[in-house]
Amino acid sequence: MTPAGHKRLKEELEQLKSVERPKVIKEIATAREHGDLRENAEYHAAKEKQGFIEGRIALIEDALARGEVIPASRVAGDKIAFGAYVTLSNTNTGDEVKYQLVGPMEADIDHGRVSVSSPIGKAMIGKEVGDEIKLVTPNGTRVYEVLALAFND
Numbered sequence: 001m002t003p004a005g006h007k008r009l010k011e012e013l014e015q016l017k018s019v020e021r022p023k024v025i026k027e028i029a030t031a032r033e034h035g036d037l038r039e040n041a042e043y044h045a046a047k048e049k050q051g052f053i054e055g056r057i058a059l060i061e062d063a064l065a066r067g068e069v070i071p072a073s074r075v076a077g078d079k080i081a082f083g084a085y086v087t088l089s090n091t092n093t094g095d096e097v098k099y100q101l102v103g104p105m106e107a108d109i110d111h112g113r114v115s116v117s118s119p120i121g122k123a124m125i126g127k128e129v130g131d132e133i134k135l136v137t138p139n140g141t142r143v144y145e146v147l148a149l150a151f152n153d
Helices: 003-032 041-066 119-124
Strands: 084-090 096-102 113-115 132-137 140-151
Touching (some): 096 119, 119 132
Antiparallel strands (some): 132 140
16 A cells, blocks of 8 residues: 555544544443333444444454555656556547556545556556556546656655
8 A cells, every 4th residue: 555545544543443433332322321222223323333333443454454555666667556646638538637546445536546456547557658548438448648657655
């Protein structure tokens, strides 16, 4: 994972453990005070939320324990690789998009981070500025040109 992705995961883990977990424990305790648990919607909602939080904590802890932080300086070069910031241009529309190629746990398309294991991530690996990337989508084939490539830590 990238150094920034590692930091974001650690921050999310801290938030889950120090804020969200205690909050849901209080919600469960409050719901228990309302009586019969079999028909208590607040209790069941809080327990479901607790399950999600505990699952997310386990997933993040596993990713942090198993993951390797790879600084961009270690993979920097003329070809697209993990950690690269890439600017692409849709050859049909001229629209430009900017992505950073990251690990699966860091991917967030809304923030321009795409996973190396996603279809577009796989298509970008090894390409250089000026190369074309063909991506088959449910709406047809899209062709992008690599306009820029940068590696930042």
